[in-house]
């Protein structure tokens with residue numbers, strides 16, 4: 238009953254991450270893994286910013302971090318800076334980490350929330366080590382001593398996605414993955430149960446397998462075009478449906494964060510890599526034409542363009558079934574939200590992890606597929622809610638797009654989350670999902686959604702004790718960040734070999 242042959246269709250980030258994950262899992266077994274991809278079709282060519290979870294993926298593969306960073310021209314990422322979201326002129330950082338440190342087992346932000354109601358005017362950001370270090374353009378690895386403020390964060394990477402796919406390709410091929418170059422034009426199915434049995438390329442190469450992973454990108458060649466699994470359209474919540482990407486020469490200090498700047502009909506990203514900067518605009522074509530969007534993008538670049546703009550089209554949402562019969566969709570074929578919080582590669586990773594947990598035998602039990610689908614549904618829904626929060630927690634009324642969001646009926650899950658926060662500063666927690674309470678706090682506070690009351694557990698400290706503890710924390714964060722090495726210098730010492738000129 239054991240499965241011995243897996244075929245992965247697609248060699249973008251999703252395809253090669255899946256190939257690497259499976260190759261690692263089935264190392265030294267008789268599993269045959271084949272990946273077929275078409276250079277003629279190519280990959281989507283974007284996807285440079287990540288979440289900290291990717292470190293665990295790389296660790297599981299046994300990848301050397303310095304080697305990976307050199308190969309992918311990666312920089313470190315402490316969070317995302319959001320500009321102009323709550324109001325034009327506002328800015329805040331969503332950090333990969335915490336605010337201060339818990340006091341009496343109560344998260345620190347509750348203390349700040351009470352002090353704010355009693356006229357403390359310090360920003361919540363002033364108590365977060367990763368935010369202050371990011372603002373100063375500094376970086377270090379988290380301290381292993383959990384009593385230290387320098388232990389209160391995680392980090393991710395910003396990298397060249399095509400180099401990451403190439404890196405994982407050589408990893409996968411070293412572990413026995415067979416790569417076939419060719420465009421798949423014919424797909425055979427079993428007339429009895431509808432399972433896919435083989436793929437055929439234009440040149441006549443036939444690939445038989447028992448399990449197929451669809452990493453064919455937006456087209457979903459197996460999961461949708463063949464198995465008609467259906468797509469849940471989420472564009473009423475996340476209506477931005479186009480993007481234009483353009484790389485530019487590096488400019489200014491090399492900052493350890495991605496920037497997302499809100500625009501009238503979308504938002505613009507800036508991702509600093511070692512050798513260049515990735516830029517792009519995501520927009521809703523209802524309210525801005527492609528030409529206007531290109532104009533907005535190109536007038537807000539801080540370096541020389543290095544290539545022509547790359548136009549992309551998408552529809553936000555997710556597959557009704559991620560796992561259908563003997564096909565599992567991972568990557569853009571599974572669904573796409575939008576890149577505001579760098580969640581796509583994270584969702585790829587969750588897809589691979591869930592597949593490895595529920596890895597089938599050739600009986601393909603419906604219960605495994607149901608469990609997988611239910612899990613992925615949750616991951617997608619939670620990311621959707623978090624993304625939507627950025628659009629609805631706003632006072633902006635300067636364009637039809639912002640008015641649309643301010644008047645929107647929210648998914649119940651998000652409505653409840655916002656209500657719990659607004660009434661008493663509580664973040665509803667859940668088991669599955671990328672974003673922990675400090676992330677929700679970052680966006681809500683950063684976008685002026687503030688609680689009316691505070692959590693009464695903080696009353697254990699007197700008013701004077703509260704003031705003293707907050708000030709001590711602010712100074713500790715400032716001092717630790719000031720003592721931290723510059724990001725570019727840290728990268729150099731880590732063997733990235735980037736030219737230092739002007740990078741700080």
Ligand SMILES: Cc1cc2nc3c(=O)[nH]c(=O)nc-3n(C[C@H](O)[C@H](O)[C@H](O)COP(=O)(O)OP(=O)(O)OC[C@H]3O[C@@H](n4cnc5c(N)ncnc54)[C@H](O)[C@@H]3O)c2cc1C
Nearest residue numbers: 247248249250251280281284286421454568569576581582
């Ligand atoms: C505007 C934008 C910005 C993004 N930014 C981020 C980000 O910052 N962070 C992040 O995590 N994610 C981001 N993403 C998402 C990220 O780019 C994707 O999740 C990631 O690249 C995975 O794509 P993929 O491998 O699923 O698809 P693709 O890159 O499209 O790869 C599809 C593969 O399938 C192959 N293929 C297709 N059809 C056939 C066929 N018939 N025969 C043979 N081969 C075939 C192609 O050749 C290719 O190899 C962004 C996406 C967009 C649209």
